[in-house]
Each structure stands twice: as C-alpha cells, then as structure tokens.
Amino acid sequence: MNKKLLIIGFVWPEPKSSAAGTRMMQLIAFFKSQSYQITFASACAKSDNAVDLVALDIAPVAIELNESSFDTFVATYDPDIVLYDRFMTEEQFGWRVSQSCPNALTILDTEDLHFLRRARQKAFKQNALVSQKALYNDTAKREIASIYRCDLSLIISSAEMELLITTFKIDESVLLYLPYLIDTISEENITRLPKFENRHHFISIGNFLHEPNFDALKYLKDTLWDGIRKQLPNAQLHNYGAYASQKVNQLHNEKEGFLIKGFAEDVNEVMRNAKVLLAPIRFGAGLKGKLFDAMQNGTPFVSTSIGVEGIFDYSNVDFVSDDPESFIKHAVTLYQNSSIWTAQRHFGLEILKTRFSKSEFETLFLKRLEILRENLEEHRQTNFIGQLLQHHTLQSTKYMSKWIEAKNSK
Incomplete structure (x- = not known):
C-alpha cells in the first residue's frame, strides 16, 4: 500500500539554522522509515539554508495563502496523513484539508507552545512572574483550538504536556508527548x-x-x-x-x-x-x-x-x-x-x-498512529470540542481567507 504524507510547513526545514528544523527532519526520517511517500508544501519563501528535499526523495511544493488552488492540489494528492508544522499552518489550511480530504488523519506538531513563550516574554519585559491569567491569552485560544481541531497533537516537552492536561484540561487522547528523537550513542x-x-x-x-x-x-x-x-x-x-x-x-x-x-x-x-x-x-x-x-x-x-x-x-x-x-x-x-x-x-x-530514546518514542508514535487509523471515526466522535470548532459558524479564519481570495481575484 502506497501511504502518503503531506507536510504543510510554516517554513522550509533548516536543520542547520534552528531546533525547529532539526525537529522536522526527525519527523520526516520517521515517516520515511515507515515507507511513506512524502510531499512537503509551504507558502514561505526558501532561504539558502533550506535543506534539499529533492535529494531526500521528498517532493517540495510551493503553495499560496488564501488560494483555492490549494484545494485542488490537496484533493489530487489525497494524503493519508496531513502534518501541520505549528498551529498557524493549521489555521490557514486546516479547513481546506477538512473539506477536500475529510478522511485524512491530521497531526499538529506544536514545536513549542507559542502562547507559553509569548506569555513568558511579556512577563519578562514587565519584570513580572507569569500568572495563570497571563496564560489565557489570545494566542492560547488560537493554539488550543488548533489542537482540538486536529486528530493528534505532538507535544515536545513533558512540562508543556503537563500544562495542557492540568491547567487547560485537554484530554490526553488528542495529545502525544514526542520529544526530540535521539539515536543511541555507542x-x-x-x-x-x-x-x-x-x-x-x-x-x-x-x-x-x-x-x-x-x-x-x-x-x-x-x-x-x-x-x-x-x-x-x-x-x-x-x-x-x-x-x-x-x-x-x-x-x-x-x-x-x-x-x-x-x-x-x-x-x-x-x-x-x-x-x-x-x-x-x-x-x-x-x-x-x-x-x-x-x-x-x-x-x-x-x-x-x-x-x-x-x-x-x-x-x-x-x-x-x-x-x-x-x-x-x-x-x-x-x-x-x-x-x-x-x-x-x-x-x-x-x-x-x-x-530521549529514539527507538522508544518512535514505537509509541507508530502505535498511536495505527490505533488512530483503525478508529478514526470513533476518535473524532469522542472529541466533541474538536467537532464544534470545525463547525463553519466558528471558523473566522476560513471566511477571512475566502474574503481575501475574493478581493485578490478582482
């Protein structure tokens, strides 16, 4: 069976420039080890530091924001899994994937919790402690909504996993702690x-x-x-x-x-x-x-x-x-x-x-993917908040995108 993965990148992977790039290449290596055909799409311009995806037998595709051409592209490719690189890409393209490929398993790689980083940065500049109230910021609402809309969200830090479960009461069924995947050093x-x-x-x-x-x-x-x-x-x-x-x-x-x-x-x-x-x-x-x-x-x-x-x-x-x-x-x-x-x-x-054993966490990841693939409909039914957030009346980003697209076509 030809398994297909579509990664929608916030940026093109730069493993020599950032930890986020290294993380993405670890995920790509995992899916390649499972014989997935991989297409990497991004609306971002490429820099000279971007990895050569073609050399890795990965198809790079340039996509545009607020363009219905993406709908045709994703429907034609018909991926089994769509992986969103950070919540911003899910906001932009998630509703299009949901409409064009409703049976695709959707995964959000959070990289880190953006709302936590921004709350800490704001508190730092104000020389203050991060209060629980500060965590409930607008970015948190957007990011957690994205977590609920996806079938599975990858959380890189055990501390952030605990925060989501304890403070925000997010059910573990939509989360997976997946830190950096480190090969055993001989x-x-x-x-x-x-x-x-x-x-x-x-x-x-x-x-x-x-x-x-x-x-x-x-x-x-x-x-x-x-x-x-x-x-x-x-x-x-x-x-x-x-x-x-x-x-x-x-x-x-x-x-x-x-x-x-x-x-x-x-x-x-x-x-x-x-x-x-x-x-x-x-x-x-x-x-x-x-x-x-x-x-x-x-x-x-x-x-x-x-x-x-x-x-x-x-x-x-x-x-x-x-x-x-x-x-x-x-x-x-x-x-x-x-x-x-x-x-x-x-x-x-x-x-x-x-x-941070690579083999241990890859085994856990593979097992979770297999369970989700076999029970996707049931999994989505139990995630009612996710269904609610997929409802068209609550998707402001979708209608803003459609408005921009219509405006640009004039």
Whole structure:
C-alpha cells in the first residue's frame, strides 16, 4: 500500500539554522522509515539554508495563502496523513484539508507552545512572574483550538504536556508527548569525543532571529561575560547562529574575547571542540536544541531553569541558575575543574539515553498512529470540542481567507 504524507510547513526545514528544523527532519526520517511517500508544501519563501528535499526523495511544493488552488492540489494528492508544522499552518489550511480530504488523519506538531513563550516574554519585559491569567491569552485560544481541531497533537516537552492536561484540561487522547528523537550513542563514539584537556573556550549558539536567543546573547554580553572573563582572562566566547544582523555583529569585540562567529556549517564540530556551552535562556518554551547538541557531543553547559525545562529535574544540579553571580560561578568551575566537567558530561549522555530514546518514542508514535487509523471515526466522535470548532459558524479564519481570495481575484 502506497501511504502518503503531506507536510504543510510554516517554513522550509533548516536543520542547520534552528531546533525547529532539526525537529522536522526527525519527523520526516520517521515517516520515511515507515515507507511513506512524502510531499512537503509551504507558502514561505526558501532561504539558502533550506535543506534539499529533492535529494531526500521528498517532493517540495510551493503553495499560496488564501488560494483555492490549494484545494485542488490537496484533493489530487489525497494524503493519508496531513502534518501541520505549528498551529498557524493549521489555521490557514486546516479547513481546506477538512473539506477536500475529510478522511485524512491530521497531526499538529506544536514545536513549542507559542502562547507559553509569548506569555513568558511579556512577563519578562514587565519584570513580572507569569500568572495563570497571563496564560489565557489570545494566542492560547488560537493554539488550543488548533489542537482540538486536529486528530493528534505532538507535544515536545513533558512540562508543556503537563500544562495542557492540568491547567487547560485537554484530554490526553488528542495529545502525544514526542520529544526530540535521539539515536543511541555507542560507547565507541563516546570514547572518541574530545576530552577536557583537548577543548578550548566557551560557546553559545542559536538562531539570532529567535528573540529568546538574541536576549541570551545580550545578557551574556552585558551581564555575564565580564565576570567570567575576569576570572578566566584567556578564555573566549564563540557565539554562533544563523541570520546575524547588524545589531548582533556590533557585539563582536576581540579585545574582550566576545566573538560573533555567525552561521555554523557543522554544529557538531564547533560543539565538540568547545569546553563549555553557555545558554542563559530567560524566556521561551519547548526544548532547547542547543542543549541536546551539547549533550550529544559531550559538552557540559550552564543554563537556566527555563533552558533545561522538560529535559531533567534541575532542583539538585549545580549548573542551572537564574542568578547572574551563580551562573558565572558555575561557568568558571566547569571550565577549570576536569572532574566536575567529566561528571556533567556523563550526566548529559545518561539523560539522552534514558529520557530521549529514539527507538522508544518512535514505537509509541507508530502505535498511536495505527490505533488512530483503525478508529478514526470513533476518535473524532469522542472529541466533541474538536467537532464544534470545525463547525463553519466558528471558523473566522476560513471566511477571512475566502474574503481575501475574493478581493485578490478582482
């Protein structure tokens, strides 16, 4: 049987630029392993960093917003599964898929909970705590409505899974905890990773267009680096990331050892040669791909409570801190103390092995897909809120899209 998957991307996958791109490529690899024919469609312009989908035997299709041509395209392709990359794509195209391919299983990959990230960012700028009231924002209403309209939503963080179930009372039948899918690292490859004495300097990394990453960079420059540098005058901080703007490049200062390196062609190479990763993330959501890159390459890190959220319980570890002085202390200690450095490296590798096993989570994902495919009608009947939100009288995005389409055709 020729199984067909349609992925509707918010952007074209850029695994070298962002954690979201890496996540998408992990999902693509899973569906390819299950012999799915894959078409990737997006209304976004391609950048030079976009992966070559054709080389992976994936058909790339450019689609347009607010155009009925998509209806013809999706009906002709007739996918078994439609995967939405973030809730915004489901808002734009979900109702069209529902009309043209009502029997297609629909999956939302949330990437992270956008409403949580925005609530935290707003609270951070106001120097306030995130209240429960702040979580019930307009983005939450849109995002959770999208979760209900889909047959299954993939949640990348255990903390976000708990939030949806406990605070928003969403039934687990429409959710699946599916974090980053990490291959088991063999003992042979672990022994090949550079040791403490063969590594040099600090590193930070992250797509500079992502506001939590730019804030972390500024925080490093304005608050943390001077304190680290005073104790380690020969150390440098190599800052990598895609899409470095002028305001990013202006932070480059060779005298201070604060170096803007720009795009990293091979994240594994730069990560495994660094001694310590600094990731002072002060707001955000989801899982932080940079920490996974560090753990996979045996690179210890210092981060914040938000940075490590959903990865491990940070209450009893000494390399997680939201306080500048403590953060600086942890960074200097890791950089100087080989035994503490080695212990954290082992800790990171163990976390990957025990909490993010690719084979374990792919098995769970496959099982859930099989159950949904066999019982889709019954599953949808039990998800009454989803049916309600599919009802035409509540779909403002649908009629706004139709209005824009009619306006553009004049």
